[in-house]
Amino acid sequence: MKIKPKDGNKTFCMAPWVHTYMSPQMERRLCCASREDSNNFKQYIDTLPKDYKSNISSGEINLKSLDEHWNSEYMKSVRLKLMAGEEIPQCATCNHKLLNAQVYRQHFNRFYGNDIDKAFESTDDTGATTMKVVSWDYRFSNLCNFSCRMCGDMLSSSWEAENKKHRKPELYTKHRIWGRKDVQAILQKFHDQTMVKEFTKAIEEKTIREFYWCGGEPLMWKIHWIAMQRVVELGYANQVYARYNSNMSRIKFFKLNLFDDILSKFQDWQINASIDGTGEIGEYIRTGLKYNEWLENMKYAKKFIKHPRQLQLDLTVTMPGVFDLENMFKLQKELGIPLLCKKVFNFSADVYMSPLFMPKHLLHPMIEEIQNKVKDEKRTVFTHAFIEGLQDIKNHKTNEERLDEKTYIKGLKDGKAECEFIDKIRGTDIKKILAKNPKVLEWWNDI
Numbered sequence: 001m002k003i004k005p006k007d008g009n010k011t012f013c014m015a016p017w018v019h020t021y022m023s024p025q026m027e028r029r030l031c032c033a034s035r036e037d038s039n040n041f042k043q044y045i046d047t048l049p050k051d052y053k054s055n056i057s058s059g060e061i062n063l064k065s066l067d068e069h070w071n072s073e074y075m076k077s078v079r080l081k082l083m084a085g086e087e088i089p090q091c092a093t094c095n096h097k098l099l100n101a102q103v104y105r106q107h108f109n110r111f112y113g114n115d116i117d118k119a120f121e122s123t124d125d126t127g128a129t130t131m132k133v134v135s136w137d138y139r140f141s142n143l144c145n146f147s148c149r150m151c152g153d154m155l156s157s158s159w160e161a162e163n164k165k166h167r168k169p170e171l172y173t174k175h176r177i178w179g180r181k182d183v184q185a186i187l188q189k190f191h192d193q194t195m196v197k198e199f200t201k202a203i204e205e206k207t208i209r210e211f212y213w214c215g216g217e218p219l220m221w222k223i224h225w226i227a228m229q230r231v232v233e234l235g236y237a238n239q240v241y242a243r244y245n246s247n248m249s250r251i252k253f254f255k256l257n258l259f260d261d262i263l264s265k266f267q268d269w270q271i272n273a274s275i276d277g278t279g280e281i282g283e284y285i286r287t288g289l290k291y292n293e294w295l296e297n298m299k300y301a302k303k304f305i306k307h308p309r310q311l312q313l314d315l316t317v318t319m320p321g322v323f324d325l326e327n328m329f330k331l332q333k334e335l336g337i338p339l340l341c342k343k344v345f346n347f348s349a350d351v352y353m354s355p356l357f358m359p360k361h362l363l364h365p366m367i368e369e370i371q372n373k374v375k376d377e378k379r380t381v382f383t384h385a386f387i388e389g390l391q392d393i394k395n396h397k398t399n400e401e402r403l404d405e406k407t408y409i410k411g412l413k414d415g416k417a418e419c420e421f422i423d424k425i426r427g428t429d430i431k432k433i434l435a436k437n438p439k440v441l442e443w444w445n446d447i
Helices: 066-070 073-083 089-095 104-111 113-121 157-166 171-175 181-204 222-233 258-265 279-285 291-302 320-335 360-374 384-395 405-426 438-446
Strands: 019-022 135-138 210-213 241-246 268-274 311-317 339-343
Touching (some): 019 066, 104 113, 135 181, 157 171, 181 222, 222 258, 258 291, 268 291, 279 320, 291 311, 291 320, 320 339, 320 384, 339 384, 360 384
Parallel strands (some): 019 135, 210 241, 241 268, 311 339
16 A cells, blocks of 8 residues: 555655664664664674674674665665554654654655656565665764763764763673774674775765755764765755754864855755753763854854745753753844744653753753743744743653553662763753752652
């Protein structure tokens, strides 16, 4: 059965027909938002058998080239299910709006909307497609100069370095196998001989319609600057859309300026600049941030925008970030650019950075306070996502509401212990932020 979106298919997404994603650990997924079960592939390094020790020649690390992956049994099955209008668990983030009221599926279906009929026509009864990848999201490295509280070592080399220094040695032998030196050697070989080559081939053949640069921190990657400059040299930058998620801590690479020398040559571009709080709160959440330097970079970037969508504040609401939402809204008005709004979701009970870690009787009044302050704001391109994002937080159950008491209490204790551990390492103290609301501080101290 094939049902097109115009005929009522609400789960269809163009990503499996146009897009390819690879993590810094060389794991392939449908997109950065998808939540694949590790059993779908043997490529998930951290799911190797428990008796796995050092025999890395066993074939368990099953890295796949794009050609091997694109019309694999897995990808074919996904396409068939999406064309039939089935809701698949990999797409739970979009289907249930777990992170954001605005879901990633919307981007693919809008940007590649003219190709939807082609996607159906190009796909045979097995799910194989003749369409080729035109949208690339390759995370070439976890290299990043930040160690944001809600991130981790898979996407941040700063986190990885911190973990290797302060965590127990078995972390990278049992639970982070990809961080072992012997496994990293295999990944590096695949990176050099497969990942970079197939990406470069697409650039040289001029088949790319869209880049998504996300990290790590992509503006720290040499390959980003080489690739973007090469597209300019080949004369088709005016046909390519370049999207970024960046911490915007730097906008220069040697003599190249991102805006003067690169993006000014492209057809269109968009930068979602990650920022989750102003001043000291922002610097607490995003370890490595120098807020005033970041602000200067944003002011420079603003000189190059032709419409508001090109430069946006990408706010991830965290528990400490709830205390600075009003200032974030003021920042949006100061810069005159849209403010996106998503949340750290409570995938597990111990995720202390999620606002949903807080009990409802404390969280909701804080959200309602900022809602009241912006309620008279018109829903413009600048305010809509923020207003919608605040309500989205209230629409989801807190840990206290959704979990049994035993799981909830354990999650509180484990989350607080993790927070205090990180605070000790980094010389910070979340209680300085929580003290802005005495009731919240009292709750925290009582955990």
